[in-house]
Amino acid sequence: MFVKELTKKYDGKPVVDSVTFDIPKGSVISLIGPNGAGKSTVMGMISRLIAKDTGMVEFDGKDIGKWKSRELAKRLAILTQTNQIQMKLTVRELVAFGRFPYSGNRITKADEAIIDQAIEYMELREFEDRFIDELSGGQRQRAYIAMVIAQDTEYVLLDEPTNNLDIYHATNMMKIVRKLCDELGKTVILVLHEINYAAFYSDYICAFVDGKIARFGTVEEVMTKETLSEIYKVDFEILRISGKPLSIYY
Amino acid sequence: MNTLAYRSNLRKLGILAVLALVAAAAYMLVDVNFANERLFQYSMRIRSPKLIAMLITAFAIGGASVVFQSIINNTIVTPCLLGMNSLYTLIHTSVVFFAGSGSILAVNTNLSFAVDLILMGIAATVIYGYLFRKTRYNILYVLLIGTVLTSFFSSVQSTMTRIMDPNEYDTLLSTLVASFSNINSEIIVFAVIVLAAVAIVLRKDLALLNVITLGRQQAINLGVDYDRCIRRLLIGVTLYIATATAMVGPISFLGLIIANLSRQLLQTFRHSQLILGSALFGMAVLVGGQLIVEHVFSYAIPVSVFITVGGGLYFLYLLLTRRKA
Known part of the structure; x- marks a missing residue:
């Protein structure tokens, strides 16, 4: 799946501004970022729940708008x-x-x-x-x-799946996400607020700020002190637990 | 799948059908003079159009109410609460008001009905379609605006009748205050055709109703062209309500009662069963009610009064007990 120059405006203000990225197959991709960064809107446009203004979401070589809704529902x-x-x-x-x-x-x-x-x-x-x-x-x-x-379906999109769940259920949810990818071979794209869940359970992280992609890369690439501080505008420390980078913010 | 509940529902529907049949038979045969053939034929001729009209109305209102509730994803709303009845009355009055009671549009009952239907379809789609989109299906706004619209339509309509020529008004009145004792039976054939045609044209959309009740996002996820489907179903609901109103006049709470009774009895998401249940409940309630009105109260109290009183209480009951949902 390939997203190209995706743009959405509400009342003339761009919420998502010319977003372009390639979604690697067979992996877990987390979209993170502060409130109002446009990650849920991007997710909505990828899944055809929200109409896009301009740009395209290419899915199996065809724009998502050209797919029959029912066929898309199988994928x-x-x-x-x-x-x-x-x-x-x-x-x-x-x-x-x-x-x-x-x-x-x-x-x-x-x-x-x-x-x-x-x-x-x-x-x-x-x-x-x-x-x-x-x-x-x-x-x-x-x-x-x-x-x-x-x-x-090949692709599974989850919008804040850990929202309103306690720590036990949220962690279980993330383990399920991992299993969907590892055992069932699905590509999972999810919007997350908890950075550490994203770091621990996904392969790639796409960080949004002000409707633009601030950083897109593997977990190791995005989970650095400098990058995170820049995205969230707070101080971060990175720890390593079980070989994964986890963040502490204050 | 869940065959037990499915079969028990079929049995319940069977019982309902028998109930409706018994009511219909009783309505036709109570107090009939079997000995005198001419009197017998006379009663049949008087009663059968009424019975048919009631059955059609029950089907139209029952079906439309269930579909409407599922579209808007709320079970305490009916088309009537949003003023569809008053809109129809307004449209009917406007046609006579602007075209005159002598015009072909008012004199020919079927033509007048057809014009009403077309105008109603357009007006309701524009008004309610816009309303739903604008409020994003927020039920509180929709209800509130619906209530305002109801009084707005009625006020405009009554203003028109006040400035109308009294003779014109007199002719209008006879078609306006249709009731179960004064059924507009001339349009029965046309009404049946309209209802059947709408059901056939919308059969694919109706098959999507089960999924639509999962909400907009789930429906789209499962491959439903949501907005288009809702628009088409809404037109269908409008035409059904218009047909029922044209035939027997507005009955505010009937849809609410029968749709919810059907939902409570059947406890299912399957719309084929819900719609059938609602229609059968409607037939039993209407025909049974009219039977009592004619033979117990000898026309002193019209059946719509019972329905409004009973329906009002039932509405309050639903509001108060369903809070958690």
Whole structure:
């Protein structure tokens, strides 16, 4: 996937300003940056949730706008934070929606098997007949991830997946992200606020400031004292734990 | 998948269908003089258009309400609460007001209905489509603006009737205050055609309703062309409401009652079942209600009064108990 000169303006003010980068396949890429830097907007435009003003998002040699929405849904999945459902829906029914791009409302035998796998993978077997609105935040998040797995896409986009989760669930979430990439071979792009999660669990980091890319590179390249201080405008120290750079800020 | 709940829902729908049938049969046959053939035929001729109109109305309002609630992702809203009924009344009045009661547009019932439908489709799509986009489907704003619009449409409409020629108004009134005792039966055939055509044209969009209730972002993620689909469904809802209003006049809370009863009874996301349930509830409630009105209260209290009173209470109940959702 290739992003070229992507721009979005709200009321004439550029929120995302001519952003260009190449998304390496089969890796975990974290988008970080201060509030209002435009990372979520970039994510939204990559996933077609937000209309872009100019520029292009090239996906398999074709601009994302030229893809049939349904075809794209088989290749690229996005999970955002605003998921409120008014319906009475069980976990299994939610996961089954992941097969919608393939089979519509009629779930086939093959779909059932994939749904089963996804539920098993996210360890949701005991909850599968519970209603979504009766689950805790962490369980609900896992149910949505299971749905994304059932959707069986090459690319998975996650918008702040650790938001509103406690340390235990957030860390688990990041481990799942790693597994999606390592075990299932997906390319995972996520927006993160916690720099250390980004450092510990991703391969590449793309740092945004004021709608522009401030730095894009491997974790080692971005996680330096100077770069981070420049991006966030606070003092940083870098420690090394388990061979990974972790930051302390104050 | 979840076949148990699915089958139990089918059984519930079966029971509802039987209920609706019993109500319909009772409505046709209670107090009929079987001995005298001419009297029997007379009653049938009077009752059958009414029954058909009620069944059509129940289907239109039941279906439209469920679809509308799913579009806007909230179960305490109905098209009527947003003033679609008053908009229809306003449009109907304006046509007579500007074209005159003698014009072909007002005299020919079917033509007048067609003109109303077209105007209604355009006006509602522009107004409500804009409203939803502008408020980003924020339910509180939509409700508030809807309430304001309802009184706005009614005020404009009543202003028109006040400055109208009294004779014109007299002709208008007979088509305006349609009710279950005064059903506009001339348009039944046309209405059925409209409802069926809309359902056929929108069948693909209707199949997307299950996914649409997951919210805009999930729907797009799963490959739904969201904005286009919502626009098309909204036009459909408008036409259904307009048809129902043209035939039996505005019944504010019916949609709210039957759509929510259906949701409560079936507890599912499957719209094929929800819509069917809602329509069947509507048939049972309307026909049963009218039966009681005609034979117990001998027309003293119109059925819409019961529905408004009952619906109002039910609305409050829903508001107060659903807070957590």
